[in-house]
Amino acid sequence: MPFESTTTSFLTISLTIIASLAVFLWLIRNTQWLANLLVLPRDALQTLLGMSAKLACSAHHISGFRKKRISEDLRNYSPLFKFVSIEHRGNTTLASLGSLISMKAHYDPILGSSLIPSEQDENNPTFNFPGTIPTSVNLRRNLETLARRSHQPLQRMVQEQIRRDAQASLDTRALIVVHGHEILAEAYGPDITASTRLLGWSMSKSLLALLFGRMETLGLAYAARTSLFPEWCDDDRTHISLQNLLQMCDGLEFDETYSPGTDATRMLFGNLPASRYALQRKLKFQPGTHFSYSSGSTNLIARWMHRELGGTQKALTFWQQEFLKPLGLTSMLLELDNDGVFIGSSYGFATAAEWAQLGALLLHKGQLNRGNDPQGFLDHEWITRATQPNTSNNDPRYGYQLWLNGAKQRASNLPLMYPGLPEHSYFMLGNREQMLMVAPEKNTVVLRLGWSATPYPVEDRFGEILHSLPT
Template sequence: MKKILTILLGGATALLLTLALLAPSLLGFSITQLGNAVRVATGMGAKLACSARFVSGFSESRIVDDLASYSPANRLLDLQYGERTVTAALFGMGRASASYRDGLGCTLDIGDTRALDQVQMQPVAANGDEWPLGSRVSSIDADLQQRVEAIVAADNSAGLQTRALVVVQNGKLLAEAYGPGIDVETPLLGWSMGKSLTAIMQGRMETLGLADSQVQPVFAEWQDDARAQIALEDLLHMSSGLDFDETYAPGSDATEMLFNAHSASDVAMVSPAAYGPGEHFSYSSGTTNLIARWMHEQLGGDVQASLDFFSREILQPLGMAHTVFELDPSGVFVGSSYIYASGRDWARLGQLMLNRGEWHGEQLLSADWVARAAAPNGSPNESRYGYQFWLNGGGEMLRYPQLPADAYFMKGNRAQVVMISPSTNTVVVRLGWSAGDYPTGENFAGLLPGA
């Protein structure tokens, strides 16, 4: 026994020494952050693998490759797949698990999650009506379809991993192409495009008289300090002034929020004020999760009520039959990051904005709210951001010089993009897994009318 223990301890020591040598140059973190790095790696591995497997239907090999695009260390994870669970471990130094629930997607098993077992998500039935009301598409433009297919093929030859490219003009789906293993029904992770959906939910609440973008203080917990002056609109504009660490490194606010917290919004809730409201734009996923928390509270602080609202007011009217908006372990939508939707469903959200909030004769969002959502904020350092939408114009230069000045975007990590272009009456959706830069401006410009 003593000899066995010596061998085991020696192996553990060798592993730590190896990690100490590899961490700074290969794995991307200091050995002093090893504990946090293990927690992030296992939490991220369990969560993303669970959703990729049970929501998107990806293979185990694709999941490992996707995780490794963030850090080679993720290839060291031991991922174990159960009937509805995924467990991630790293050489015995850390372990995390996530569970899948029908209609809810995957949630990390952190703290008490029993409330999630008591709720149900009302499914959206697909129908055979013409898109966007249904799944039938009879409007494909042969020339545009050829261009879309050529872009997807070129992207994937270059290793950019474009998984869906969809073009809508004048309310008609004119072209779409998909990468290997992806089809028109595959829900794909939008990452921070979920921020725009969170804003749309707030806009729907406002249109129904359930929300006021000028409300302050947003939370009772802020009423006795500088944060009392923050309005909900400041959160929508990412100009709340809260000191939230958005860097994606072991131990940061952002990684703690997404991969280690029972309540994602708790992390940003305690952030102090670093600037006055409206004085400084600072991109913050924590801010979006505060909006999600605020909406959850306005809907009664009840998980089922929040799910019912999302289904009744967003999914059902838009016919989004292939969309999953995931919850944190406490039962609040992770508005910043965790929405999976098909290319066509993402296009439906873009078309709703292009329609100025009107959908099949119903004003789901007020035209005034849509105008405010697509207008610049008042911060002096970055005005090209509306209500959780990135703007092409509204500043000293266009974000994408090749694209119309009035275009605005849902954007997410790995070059997820939904472009809404009012002047050309166009929506373009690109979903993929690009670890580096993606030629959004160049590629989208070639899909606009007259290109």
């Protein structure tokens, strides 16, 4: 028996050594696979800690959320977030795994929250904002903001919908119905108020498109423009137009999957500034021919706008004086990356009423003052272009950073995105089921903000609201 045991141990060790050598030799011949294997744990930790630090910092300082809600919101993505400890130290948020590894994010009232890069060198500096914004000399009078006129049947309905959503663990935090120029109903979830600034996630893409539309209205931008970046001048990316980027038909390779190691997570939670990361993506399809949803496309628009407006200070001045102030928006914040560029893909915050006001701006073709402004805040023709199907061969149901319910104008055989909702409605959509519907046929905007890991029953909820509008 001892001999058999010794022989068995010897054979086991020998086979283990042979197998290990075989694996090692195979790995040497498959260096890309080995590189991916080594990078994956790093990417997973980067995503876990970067996401924790960034979202917790913003939620704490911008939304005013308490520790319990912040932790629950992170665990809504994955139970792994329960292993991360979060600590706020003044304007800095620290996310740690034990005492071994951590990441930090910093909050600034003007810039918002941004990750502090863990690897800093002369090629990846942290953006330092000087802290002053010069006064614009091109002020315009404020447009009207939305009035409130409570419609009791609708008010009871939205309150009941929030109650049902809570029972279904959908966590609806705000629900607003705009009809014409008036808010007819609004309701909020537990510990959320009308003054709480809520994250729109990818609704921020539509916000950035509206900011671009303001530039076009003032003659500062042109959607057909190409040759957008010096870094693209020597390859076919120079043929990409701003309209291609707005419609996400630019043809750039970008993995929007939200998992460790993908473009989306590396861009939002990695060390490289978001817009600079997107700038490095390679061309995969001929521009204008293929729709592919990409947060990178939006951040490239933001980078072009940043450069065209003259840098961070001038971009922030334009944002405040030519967008926020005329619209009467006092809570809205669009965070910046470490190059000082708006992260238009993801990080817009505002009260629910101010998100709804963007929907009203679209509904009324760029005007909020009942037609008394002959020019309009946004050009009527720009709104028409923004809500037209894109030029792709595979899915035309996307305009200028807006989802289109239908696209029959281009004889598309694709079904409506939401068959139970008006055919000509269109949407601002975001992660965790942020939804703003503009329904021109009903002269209505419906907004839902929340934090849902499962699909929100938008056709049932919004359909119920539309059927209860006053005649």
